[in-house]
Amino acid sequence: MALLEVDDLSVTFARRGQRTVHAVDGVSFSVDAGEVVGLVGESGCGKSVTSLAIMGLLPKQPGLRVGGKAVFDGTDLLQLDDRSRRDIRGRDVAMIFQDPLSSLNPVIPIGLQVTEVLTRHRGMKGEAARKEAAALLDRVGIPDPRRRLKEYPHQLSGGMRQRALIAMAVACRPRLLIADEPTTALDVTIQAQILELLKELVRDSGTALVMITHDLGVVAGMCDTINVLYAGRVVETARRRPLFRQPRHPYTVGLLGSVPRLDAGRGERLNPIPGSVRDVLTWPDGCAFAPRCTRRVDECVGEPPELVLTHDGRSYRCVNPAPVPGTPPPQATTTASTGAADDAAASTGAADGATAGPVPAPREEEKP
Ligand SMILES: Nc1ncnc2c1ncn2[C@@H]1O[C@H](COP(=O)(O)OP(=O)(O)O)[C@@H](O)[C@H]1O
Ligand code: SF4
């Protein structure tokens, strides 16, 4: 069993007089010790809510409902009382937040906050702890670390606070670390330094790392397995190489097509995904990505696409996925509903052997 098994996690926010928000809708993924698993998607797709739910840190507001399981080393984190959850957070599980100010204590100098972690988790004291704390600040690119250790969070810039927080998370060598956009606000050289430090943590301490990001560059350099989220659901899961080489879900194809590549031909254009994340269908009415999808066919609406498992251990939710090159097009079983989908379906064979249907259990993709 994996160190963390997230199973059918759902989070809804209901507010009187407003539409209920299904921020997370049946998300499942797992992370092993020493593995880096990515949660990727555009802003608003449910990445932060997923991580906060696992950590038990969602704001306790009326109308909040959390369902499913998040089993860490045999314990369902969602069933813990506040005290046990705090214990496990202090001991085994850590998180780097998007907003660093809220997670540092404003009235305690940075140095004391880092050394306290070193004392609690690694038994280091006095000068040895101070030396290690300074070395960690140095590793995350904070200049003059000995002086910075004496300063309070408000005396540091936002970027430095973020780096101090990362230093604290690394200092406690957690068994599980959830990093929510840890480097988004930082410049690229510092970003590279921090990603290297996180990789080292995974390699040397066997930490299981959940890397949450909208940045495919970060994913390409870090993650072993990637879960692509759209509208609160995982729409594709694959190991890094197959995902980048041959994305199947049209949303993944769109994400990859909208980032610059060093190996792109001269004059080659980027292809941003049409529409915005606000253009979503509710899942019960069909595929949420349908309003933006260029491979849309009739079967995409009416029923949510079921999960398809492929022979190489990948999975996706799509009735008309991008084809694998060299595969003979299967018999077209669907009629396209848009011009764009017409083209795509005609050139590849619609549905690629997959059929949409109400069956909830995952099924295997037919062999080509
Ligand atoms: N406290 C909240 N109350 C109501 N809706 C929320 C709350 N927090 C997040 N959401 C909604 O949940 C969805 C997912 O948000 P979030 O997980 O922050 O996205 P991401 O991290 O992928 O950018 C968004 O539509 C957001 O507006
Ligand atoms: S082809 Fe259909 S099911 Fe697949 S992503 Fe597009 S709209 Fe969704």
Ligand SMILES: [Mg+2]
């Ligand atoms: Mg977020």
